[in-house]
Amino acid sequence: MQLDIAFVTETFPPEVNGVAMTIGRLVHGMRERGHRVSVVRPRQGEADTGNEHEVPLPGLPLPGYPGLRFGLPAGRRLRKLWGQRRPDLVHVVTEGPLGWSAVNVARRLGIPVTSGFHTNFDRYSVHYGLGWMRPALAAYLRSLHRRTQATMVPTEALAADLAGEGIAGVRVVGRGVDTRLFDPQRRSAELRASWLGEAASVGPVCLYVGRLAAEKNLALVEKAFSAIQVWHPQARMMWVGDGPSRKALQEKHPDHLFAGMRLGEELAAHYASADLFLFPSLTETYGNVVAEAMASGLPVIAYRSAAAAELIEHRCNGCVVTPGDERAYVEEALWMLESEDRLSELSAAARFGMLPRGWDGVVSSFEQVAREAVGVQP
Template sequence: MRMDALPDPAGPSGAPPRPLRIAYVTETWPPEVNGVALSAARFVQGLLQRGHRVQLLRPHQGEGERMANRQEGAGLAGLEEQLVPGCPLPFYPQLRMGWSRAGTLQRQWQQWQPDLVHVATEGPLAWAALRAARRLGLPVTSDFRTNFHAYSRHYRIGWLQGIVLNYLRAFHRRTDGTMVPTDALRRELAAQGFTDLSVVGRGVDTTLFTPQRRSQALRASWGAQPGDPVLLCVGRLAAEKNLLALVSAFRTLQACHPRARLVLVGDGPLREELRVRCPQAVFAGQRSGEDLAAHYASADLFAFPSLTETYGNVTPEAMASGLALVAFDQAAASQLVRHGENGLLVPPGDALAFCRALAELLDHPQRRQAMGRQARESMRNQGWDEVVARFEALLHQVVLRRGANVGNADSALPAAVRSGA
């Protein structure tokens, strides 16, 4: 049974459910810059604002995390963090895996007594958390956020794709429910044997990402004169993002639009190869906060060539910033873009159609600008509050499904846990 098919956790009286004690497990967290880390922080922040108690279990990230967490910490008051050792992820050294023994987590949770454990990633730390929760009889929910099985073919280990998919399926089937960001992904995973799937989308901060942050000074730093069109792409500079297709398309477009500029925001292992293939591109590096928002707003067109996204947070960020979007018809783009109104969608993998769509909007600046205005308008009701509220409701439903009394934190636990046995 899907989680969203369960009854209203508020019950027939309509009274709001009591706060939960939630152990939230993730192997990526700000200041790491990726969609999983940033959206995980948003969900945790939303849970805290709704009065829930959250224990965050994540790997140490080194000295760089301290300053960033001081900057982010204002919205995470009351968060209890449990840091564990970590090491770089193979083939993806900018991300880390966490390590802990299930027995250690079991003893810790016997004391803290969570109502539920939520795992946002599927690495060793999450596996230990799943084992510990199962020993204690605690309900567990999970997120499917990253197509790691699809990534394998971009790192010359395509033979691992089936093995990784089998692991992910086995992992998620051991939880009480898995949340996915789009209905298309829910259908795809269901066809591959995943069960108990529910859709929880993503939000966008329309006060941060807004056309009002457009900066002529920033455009000038890119070498863009008034009237010069700027194509922007934001994301990790890595093989799985299909950026070579974007660079190829841009070089083709330069024949008719020699004043066009390409700006790549992000960093990663493909940076030097991209620089060699397209020395005219501007490599802006990683950006965050208002600085990132200014980069979006100062461009004219968002070009997103990725074929491996489960969602793609950059899609609503670009649209909220007033940019028309050209993307393949999948993930968030398929859900948010109305073809011909606020952007253009092309068949997945059709590089020629992708290039032609970019050319169409470069050739018709007035149409591009009208689409950008429509993109901004379509994001006005895509805030985080409703998204977090749905996430919260699903957590309550899982606790109810396991026979717990949400109004009493102790009664939500097995007797052995309450006694500390």
């Protein structure tokens, strides 16, 4: 039996972030399997009228995240929408007012409802001067997930954390990576030459990909690269992404390279053409960029949390250190760059470890949890 599933999300492609990318993959994968999938989301610009599969609703800009919006309460609209065509399942992706409305309406109509836990918004609050709100935000997030039949998460560690907080029905669905797009074969001598100039064969090139914002702990990227420069004076630092911290970073580091937002093959070439990926974030629920870097044959140094804890085997295909230990982080980054042979071995192991982690298995896991929530056997 094929399912009729309504996804409710604050973000969706073509918006660029990890949640949008993940949900885009799930929606595409479920449609390929023959399921009917609709998407309810905030309107993406004035000209956004949606289509037969996407229902745009009013929203407001998300503070600190230009280009992203959060949905407004929409109980009346959702009751009408699902009264006209009742889905078998409602899957709530994000926990904003739109998501809360969706949980309420689904429960009142007797429609099975599941949720996804994608972002630690309560941890983000500390970095935007709203730390005093963290307990309330955490309570709000947990309250929403306790009202759904299953909460889907990307890692076993996060599943254990949420289960320990009294959230029942936590299921690990995982995250995938496109190993055809993110491939070491996309390494570009021409691109490296544009970064390194006459030192194109020397390097190393250190890379950060992601949002340029306070919650990503970018000060440690700066600190680690400064230490790397002591031993490798011709090293270059490449930043890929955008965000509120970009201007200050560019002013502080005129010798660094800033590529802005890159997508698709351009992004893949940037990963593959670098030598070391610096990712010190402590606010991730997963961190898709870690998987993308490793699939590209780019060794990663990260804290032992989220995707890094699951994907990286220390000093075998990358390096992980105890969260918050900045000294160890810098020391491991230097260790990785001690020799070209060591970096090459880490690169090959990183790529090899990601080859089995495509999106098909993730979609299959999502489908299984959806069928269980609806009470339908495969």
